[in-house]
Amino acid sequence: IGAISGTSQYRKSSFLLNSAGEQIFPAFLEMLERPHIPKGLASSPFDQEGAATRDRELVRDGVLGGYVLGSYSARRLGLKTTGNAGGVHNLLVRSQEGALDPKAFLARLGTGLLVTELMGHGVNGVTGDYSRGASGFWVEHGAIAYPVHEITIAGNLKPMYRHIVALGDDVDVRGGILTGSLLLDEMTVAGE
Structure with a gap:
């Protein structure tokens, strides 16, 4: 979200500089801000400056x-103003194709890395470069094969966003950004 904040835009310090109206994500992905969800953790009728909040489509058809x-x-x-002083209010990241349950998610992954934990803060908001320590499981033929740890995953956020192929239905509702797991078809992995 920092990359599309007004501050990042006017400071010209965003890898998504002047990207409004551009295809950033796959066409099935949408991001909806819903600030008035009853009992939502980030629900608010107004932002930190007192401006009214409203439902918005931050991303539609990617x-x-x-x-x-x-x-x-x-x-x-x-x-x-969009009523976002202080950030977003209940941002829902959804797939127009529907979210996958864990079994379907692993089946769609086929063979690859299932990341369950990220470490560090290796994200450059200006260039979009991404590099984080990770652990999780190696998956073969849609089934968890063995645990992996002390690895690094890396890439650039712009191509990573374009390489999202599915969303999981395992939404974590403990914050203001509500999204399930993301399935990417390509990323750099280093480690043993």
Whole structure:
């Protein structure tokens, strides 16, 4: 979300600089902001500046619809506030094709790495470069084969976003961004 914040845009410090209206994700992916979900952890009728919040489609058919703006960043960009001073409110990341249950997710993965834990903060918001320590399981023919640890996964976020092929239905509801697991068809993995 930091890459589409108004602050990152007016400072020209985002790998998604001037990307509104562009295809960033696969066509099946959407990101919907729903700030008025009853009992939602990030629900709020207004942002930190008192501006009213509203339902928004940040991403529709994989296309970035706009930025996350408070009043200051909106003024700097010559735009209107989106009611996002302080961040997003209940961002739902969804697949128009439907989310996969864990068994279907592993079957779609086939053979590859199932990451269950990430370590460190190796994300460069300006270039989009991504490199993090990880652990999880090696999957073969849709079944967990053995655990893996002390590995590094790396790539660049722009191609990683385009390489999302499915979403899982294992949504973690303990925060303000609600998404299931992401299945990518390509990424660099290092380690034994």
